[in-house]
Amino acid sequence: MSGDETVSLLYVDPDEQARPEVQTDLEASPLLGVDVQTCGSRSAAIEALESTAVDCVVTEYELPEATGIELVHWLRDERPDVPCILYTDVGPDAIETAIAEDAVVEYLPRDIPDSSRSLARLVRNVIAERSQLAYPVSETEDERLAAIQRYDVADLEATATVDRLTELLASHFDVAVVFVGVVDAHEERFLACKGADWDRLDREDAICSHTLLEDEHLVVEHVQSDARFADIETLEALDIRSYAGVPLTTPEGLPIGAMCLIDDAPRSYSDDDIEDLHRFADELMEQLELRRRLSAVERTVPKPDEGSQ
Amino acid sequence: MTAQDSYVFPELALEPVDTGTNLLLTGPPLVGTQRLLLSMVTGADDSEGLLFISADEDGVSIIEDYEAAGHTFDPGRMCVIDCTDHSPEPTGAVRQVSGPSDLTGIGIEFSSLYESLSASGVDRVRVGLYSIPTLLAFAEDFRAVYRFLHTVTGRIRTAGGLGVFAIDPGAVDDEAFATVAQAFDSRVIVRAGDDDPEFRVRGLPDQPDGWHPVP
Numbered sequence: 001m002s003g004d005e006t007v008s009l010l011y012v013d014p015d016e017q018a019r020p021e022v023q024t025d026l027e028a029s030p031l032l033g034v035d036v037q038t039c040g041s042r043s044a045a046i047e048a049l050e051s052t053a054v055d056c057v058v059t060e061y062e063l064p065e066a067t068g069i070e071l072v073h074w075l076r077d078e079r080p081d082v083p084c085i086l087y088t089d090v091g092p093d094a095i096e097t098a099i100a101e102d103a104v105v106e107y108l109p110r111d112i113p114d115s116s117r118s119l120a121r122l123v124r125n126v127i128a129e130r131s132q133l134a135y136p137v138s139e140t141e142d143e144r145l146a147a148i149q150r151y152d153v154a155d156l157e158a159t160a161t162v163d164r165l166t167e168l169l170a171s172h173f174d175v176a177v178v179f180v181g182v183v184d185a186h187e188e189r190f191l192a193c194k195g196a197d198w199d200r201l202d203r204e205d206a207i208c209s210h211t212l213l214e215d216e217h218l219v220v221e222h223v224q225s226d227a228r229f230a231d232i233e234t235l236e237a238l239d240i241r242s243y244a245g246v247p248l249t250t251p252e253g254l255p256i257g258a259m260c261l262i263d264d265a266p267r268s269y270s271d272d273d274i275e276d277l278h279r280f281a282d283e284l285m286e287q288l289e290l291r292r293r294l295s296a297v298e299r300t301v302p303k304p305d306e307g308s309q
Numbered sequence: 310m311t312a313q314d315s316y317v318f319p320e321l322a323l324e325p326v327d328t329g330t331n332l333l334l335t336g337p338p339l340v341g342t343q344r345l346l347l348s349m350v351t352g353a354d355d356s357e358g359l360l361f362i363s364a365d366e367d368g369v370s371i372i373e374d375y376e377a378a379g380h381t382f383d384p385g386r387m388c389v390i391d392c393t394d395h396s397p398e399p400t401g402a403v404r405q406v407s408g409p410s411d412l413t414g415i416g417i418e419f420s421s422l423y424e425s426l427s428a429s430g431v432d433r434v435r436v437g438l439y440s441i442p443t444l445l446a447f448a449e450d451f452r453a454v455y456r457f458l459h460t461v462t463g464r465i466r467t468a469g470g471l472g473v474f475a476i477d478p479g480a481v482d483d484e485a486f487a488t489v490a491q492a493f494d495s496r497v498i499v500r501a502g503d504d505d506p507e508f509r510v511r512g513l514p515d516q517p518d519g520w521h522p523v524p
Contacts, residue, residue, distance in 0.1 A: 086417065098407065134453065136459075228484055
């Protein structure tokens, strides 16, 4: 995320006096541009998180009828990518982590000198570093996300093309599921999917998150025996046992998503199979690229009847 | 490079490394990997802090190892986070969490100690972690360990620290190793050598070529 955007932050604290103070301090900080919304309990925080997109959560540990760790526990299930900072006077020894040992949060004591400045800096850093993600991202992630906008399939009126190529892919390969997915900041959206009815996946559950970092392709012959994916319950629930994916890459080398084959049993692919999958992916990206150029030309060159006015 | 924007290694054939760097120290056990790690987190003077995250050995033992290697453990600016489930009594120099699977607890202790060092005027901090395969073995989910490493290395990067995290490549799958390595800037590789253990650096500018003895 580039540093000059305004970020959205949820501050959770039962102390009615502290809430506006922290909000004012953060919003006035020269270290970052931030919109702060506040609330006083875990349930109010969940309500806010369900209705608005939030880039960072800062929470007190002691909340009415819950702890900050219990809020983080919910967050990791429902909004796994959102970074969270425990901002509290409660020391590490007194923090009960047993229900969320896997959650991982940042921690900042409130009783240090100039703590609001430290908090602003930490918020800026956890957002800029994407530091609480459970999967790797490349250094060009900002550019990659910007590229996704330029290749929006609906804008380019390419939905039928994607569907047609996905149908061809399904008839070419003897696999359970084929799909074309776009990997957004926090989720993979399936543009077309044949053999299953998948709509989206959290990015931390999606094997395609890793495919984006591959130069060529990613083949996982047995998903459940690969250490990176074996623990992901969603993959098992969707019967994703074998995976082959090729990144969908723009001419500048930015991967916006992947074209993939899924099977419901472990299997391997021949070099010819993978080469064919590359050809399908190249075909789709060439279509999108041509349509993008066409729409760029249409935007800059006025139509003849408009020009004569 | 000046002493202010880099970390020096008085005991090793290594050029100074920029602040904010995270190194993955790869090597099998029992060939001096831990010894090299303890040397790498040792500075030239007493101005730097040290945080050691110990998952394989309890905190008291790791301090004994450190002192046996000829270093002085100064509790005023050094602390061990003992992640084992067989910790002895806690001391000022050893903080405890419930076990190696409690990545949330380890992360909170780490951040708290880092803040304490900053608050006491120590703004240069070396961080050692031994070892990643143990965290992977106890965690319920690979992704949690990645999130933990991403969070800790992110703090080291932005706070101008130096991180050295040990992993035995033989103890994890190749795919898992490659993914873990993505959280790091470069690698220090240890091997048994013909007679004695040796190491080399890969992926950092201005470092000497070839293999060097582990002291």
